[in-house]
Amino acid sequence: MLFRNKCTACDFWTIFELKTEGEKAFQVCTHCMAQTAVANDSQLEARIRDGEKDVQALAGHFPALSRLQERGDHVKL
Numbered sequence: 414m415l416f417r418n419k420c421t422a423c424d425f426w427t428i429f430e431l432k433t434e435g436e437k438a439f440q441v442c443t444h445c446m447a448q449t450a451v452a453n454d455s456q457l458e459a460r461i462r463d464g465e466k467d468v469q470a471l472a473g474h475f476p477a478l479s480r481l482q483e484r485g486d487h488v489k490l
């Protein structure tokens with residue numbers, strides 16, 4: 414599952430991949446490969462969908478966010 418967010422490690426807006434390993438979940442920045450543990454609960458996918466809605470709203474002000482399509486894409490606002 415891919416989604417857009419701002420990476421606190423490289424400070425770019427980029428594509429993240431959600432990975433699960435057993436009971437654990439991680440979001441991985443596809444630009445700098447920084448990996449962050451996230452809570453793997455029943456709300457995980459809902460939180461990601463909500464976050465994606467926020468990014469879509471933000472893209473109205475910052476069209477550069479719309480260019481984030483593929484793994485490794487990254488922009489600085």
Ligand SMILES: [Zn+2]
Pocket residue numbers: 420421422423424425427442443444445446447
């Ligand atoms: Zn990063």
